[in-house]
Amino acid sequence: MIAFDFNYYKPSTIAEAIETYITATSLRKKVIYYSGGTEFITFARTNKMHADVVIDIKGIPECNICEIQGGQLIIGAAISLNKLVETNLFPLLSQTVKQIANHSSRNKITIGGNINSQLIYREGVLPFLLADAKVKIASQGEEKVVSLKKIFDRKMTLDEGTFLVQIIVDASFIDLPYLSLKRTQMTKVGYPVVTLAALLKENQIRVAFSGLCSFPFRSKKIEAIVNDDSLSERERIEQIASHLPASIVDDSHASAAYRGFVLKNLLVDTFEVLEGKK
Incomplete structure (x- = not known):
C-alpha cells in the first residue's frame, strides 16, 4: 500500500502533459512523469519516493511508437521491454532487455522507465550508447531532438519539467554484429x-x-x-x-x-x- 495520496493524470498529447505539469507546479505540487510506473509503486510503498501529482505518458501516441521511419528506428519511451523483444527491430537491444527481470515484469517495465531508473543498472541504455542514439524530449514551449549523451551522464539529467518522448537510432546500427x-x-x-x-x-x-x-x-x-x-x-x-x-x-x-x-x-x-x- 502507498501511504500517501496523489493525483493521477493520463494526458493524450504532449501539450496536455506539459500543461498539467505547469498547472500542478504553480500550486507548489511535487510532480513526476512516468512511463511505466513499476518503480514509482515499488519505491512509494517503502516511502523512498513521493509525489503529489503523477503524469502518466503512456496515453501519448508519440510515446508508443516502435517502428522504422526514414532510415531511423523510433522507439517511444512508453514501449514495454517485452514489446522490444517481440518486435526485435534492434537485436542488440532486444537481447539486452530480454535479460532484465522476468517476463511478467517486462510487460510493465518500459524502456523510458528503465533508462530513468533510480537503480544503478539501467541496462536498457547500453545499446543506445553504443549506437550514438538521439532522443526526443519535451518541455514547456518546445520539443527537440538532442544527442543521448547530452542528457545521459551516468544517469538521465533532464531539466525539471522535461520528459523523454522517444529514442532514435540510425538504422545503419541495427543489424551490426x-x-x-x-x-x-x-x-x-x-x-x-x-x-x-x-x-x-x-x-x-x-x-x-x-x-x-x-x-x-x-x-x-x-x-x-x-x-x-x-x-x-x-x-x-x-x-x-x-x-x-x-x-x-x-x-x-x-x-x-x-x-x-x-x-x-x-x-x-x-x-x-x-x-x-x-
Missing part, C-alpha cells in the same frame, strides 16, 4: 553482477557496461584499449580493468573482486565472438 552478456550471482533472473553489450562497427568493437560501477557507461578510453591490436588479449583485459571510470561496486549481490573476475571473463567472450567477425 553484436553481443549481449549478463551474469548474475545465482539465477538468470536477478540484478546483474555485470552486463556487457558490444557492437562491431567498421571493424571497431564498441562496448558498454552495467553493474560493474555504480552507473552504466561507455568509455572511449576503454574502447581504444579493446581495439589496440599491438597488445595481446591478456594485456588488453588487464589494462581495461585498470582504466574503469570509477571503483567497482562491492555490495550484497557480489564483491568487487568477483565483479572484476566476471568482467575479465566477459571480455574474453567478447574478443572471441566479435574479433572473429572482423
Whole structure:
C-alpha cells in the first residue's frame, strides 16, 4: 500500500502533459512523469519516493511508437521491454532487455522507465550508447531532438519539467554484429553482477557496461584499449580493468573482486565472438 495520496493524470498529447505539469507546479505540487510506473509503486510503498501529482505518458501516441521511419528506428519511451523483444527491430537491444527481470515484469517495465531508473543498472541504455542514439524530449514551449549523451551522464539529467518522448537510432546500427552478456550471482533472473553489450562497427568493437560501477557507461578510453591490436588479449583485459571510470561496486549481490573476475571473463567472450567477425 502507498501511504500517501496523489493525483493521477493520463494526458493524450504532449501539450496536455506539459500543461498539467505547469498547472500542478504553480500550486507548489511535487510532480513526476512516468512511463511505466513499476518503480514509482515499488519505491512509494517503502516511502523512498513521493509525489503529489503523477503524469502518466503512456496515453501519448508519440510515446508508443516502435517502428522504422526514414532510415531511423523510433522507439517511444512508453514501449514495454517485452514489446522490444517481440518486435526485435534492434537485436542488440532486444537481447539486452530480454535479460532484465522476468517476463511478467517486462510487460510493465518500459524502456523510458528503465533508462530513468533510480537503480544503478539501467541496462536498457547500453545499446543506445553504443549506437550514438538521439532522443526526443519535451518541455514547456518546445520539443527537440538532442544527442543521448547530452542528457545521459551516468544517469538521465533532464531539466525539471522535461520528459523523454522517444529514442532514435540510425538504422545503419541495427543489424551490426553484436553481443549481449549478463551474469548474475545465482539465477538468470536477478540484478546483474555485470552486463556487457558490444557492437562491431567498421571493424571497431564498441562496448558498454552495467553493474560493474555504480552507473552504466561507455568509455572511449576503454574502447581504444579493446581495439589496440599491438597488445595481446591478456594485456588488453588487464589494462581495461585498470582504466574503469570509477571503483567497482562491492555490495550484497557480489564483491568487487568477483565483479572484476566476471568482467575479465566477459571480455574474453567478447574478443572471441566479435574479433572473429572482423
